[in-house]
Amino acid sequence: MVNLRLNLKQDELKCENCGAKLSEDEIYVREINSKEHYFCCSHCADKYEARFKEADRSSCC
């Protein structure tokens, strides 16, 4: 029998706007373009979504 051998990189959930580490006390999820995005608060989600929409507009023109 073998003991558990790990060589894995941990991937932490972070706010997609400000980069803050997310916890059960500070997590907010919003669906943007049919994909769930994770933020620390609704304000960060608003900022991210505004940037996302701006980038979307500029890429189509």
Add this chain to the structure above:
Amino acid sequence: MEDLVIIGYGAAGFAALIRANQLGIKPVVVGYGEIGGTCVNVGCVPSKRMLRIGELYNNSSKIVGKKLFPEFFQAFQDKAEIVNSLRKEKYEDVINSYDVKLIIGKAHFISPNAIKVNGETIEAKKFIIATGSSPNVPNIKGLTEVGFWTNVEALSPDKTISSLAIIGGRALALEFAQMYKRLGVDTIILQRSERILPDWEPEISLSVKNYLEKNDNIPIFTNVRVKEVRKGNGGKIVVTDKGEVEADEILLATGRKPNVEMNLDAAGIELNDKGGIKVNEELRTSNPNVYAAGDVIGGPMLEALAGRQGSIAAENAIMNVKRKIDMSSVPQVVFIEPNVAKVGLTALEAMKEGYDIDHRVVKMNNIAKARILREDYGLIKMVIDKKFRNILGVQMFGKYAAEVINEAALAVKFRATIDDLIDTIHVFPTMAESLRIVALAFTSDVSKMSCCV
């Protein structure tokens, strides 16, 4: 020609045959494999018994101050006794007490109103398909050659192991991770999504992850893509995009697929986008004389729901009463300890459905009973319609959440408001008070309240 043929004798099939008899119909029941289906044999019953054994030893460990583990095979023997007795009493004896024609064999359709089983053709006016589901095995390089476990092998292991790598991060993965950890086996969870329990509220996902990592010492890796499985130095190596892990055995907890291999085309029965049998709200398939119930339709795969669907399918097939199931109030539980339970919509789901919502989260350390038990880890989240104040969804991670969620299911089903919950006197001290306290949290700071308000 027979009145009714029921294909499958698990939860949905049994509920259908019982209801058919109550309505004066003697059905033909066709099944193969262990009678009772997944739940009693390789699902809810054995896994919950194994989790209970682990809970007892974990509690004892806390009392004596050192880690105690059950003898590996003795624990599984205990589980087998429960499974055997429940299968006999709740399925073998039950089917003998009803008026059915039982055929053991695998059925397939040969026309819209006929099946063939063991070479015999059976024509019927109506059919109910209740053939359940099987573990989904993803296409991973090397997996077949190296070998793996599903829930079936993990509930009746033929060897002792000291380490287990679990691929998946939903209910089955979490339950088996804690179950084996509390048998003295090191476990690890490798989850493809960004969080475990990805369909649940994010607060619940993170709270459960923290608990399992800190209290059960189970490492959880998310956002992991499994690339390959190969033989290692005595163990099995799972190669991912984030590195490698070597363990004695690999458990696949990557979902279940509906059992639909019965030549459905011959009967004009279509599949849905989940690979299950496509049904309308009355559980009628694209063939108007064929109904389907339980896991085979590819919806939430829950024992209690399958049973209810079996009964409803029988009523609709026999009496054409067009009954439906209220899917908005179907509760679900992950039976780790403490339990994780939910009913209704998440905040995100409610917003997507067009509700203007409000929500509150209350930590279990605000619940007196949780403090008394010294089991105050976790939280409860409630989502309401802001305008009418009715409860749209509840999720809870905490002691006895599997029991508490039934009250929340009633609240969702009957469109109860937070005021209804507040006006209902709850016994003090109980974990069910958490529902009332989270309802109070919409108008008050519950951290500044006495025990009973």
